[in-house]
Amino acid sequence: MSDATAAERELGTAFLPRFDAQGLLIAIAVDSQTREILMVAYMDAEALAKTRETGLAHFHSRSRGKLWLKGETSGHFLRVEEIRVDCDQDALELRVKPEGPACHTGARSCFYRRIDGEGLARIED
Secondary structure, eight states: OOOOOHHHHHHHSSSSOOTTTTEEEEEEEETTTTTTEEEEEEOOOOHHHHHHSSSBEEEEEETTTTEEEEETTOOOOOOEEEEEEOSSSSSSEEEEEEEOOOSSTTTTTSEEEEETTTTEEOOOO
16 A cells, blocks of 8 residues: 555544546445445546536536536536545545536436346436
8 A cells, every 4th residue: 555554544533535447436426415435537637636626516528538527518517525535545436516417318317227127217306
């Protein structure tokens, strides 16, 4: 574990994010009011810093290989109210206030389908 010991990372009070080999952390956006999972994305150090600086969710777009402000083209921003860190600091929970649908398909959440037999069924709101 780089500079931090497991005990420091898991039991201490210092924020010591543990990025993976690609320099990414998992970021789970959750509606701060309903606690519904809205989306899962990745953050690199730049996205994490911009999110903390602006209060708007920024991610690392793996497909484009660059910083991505959620809502930059759709206007559907995620306003970050709180960032929670998991036990070994390799995943973040973003408690957000969504300004519109979180999913690029227009669905409120990216988790709008469930497994139904061998296929998928849409979950109605």
